[in-house]
Amino acid sequence: MPNRRAAIKRLRVDKKRHLRNLKIKNELKKTIKKFQALVLAKNVTEAKALLGKVYSLLDKAAKKRIIHPNTANRRKARLARKVLKGTA
DSSP, X not given: OOOSHHHHHHHHHHHHHHHHHHHHHHHHHHHHHHHHHHXXXXXXXXXXXXXXXXXXXXHHHHHTTSSOHXXXXXXXXXXXXXXXXXXX
């Protein structure tokens, strides 16, 4: 347990940020899984509609540095490829 006031505050802030980051990551994972289920079910029109939301969540997570921006771009490219493969 930290003794200094600054260390105590840092612990409190880190805990709050950690919980916020977890919430964002969990929502992102849940949405991506829902998207992948739609692609597997060959439900391409709904998958394309959900792709915009997935893009938005990935961009927001990257902007807040919860995930690396290149990771967000890589995931977006792979998901878009899955939709295109599902239509063919």
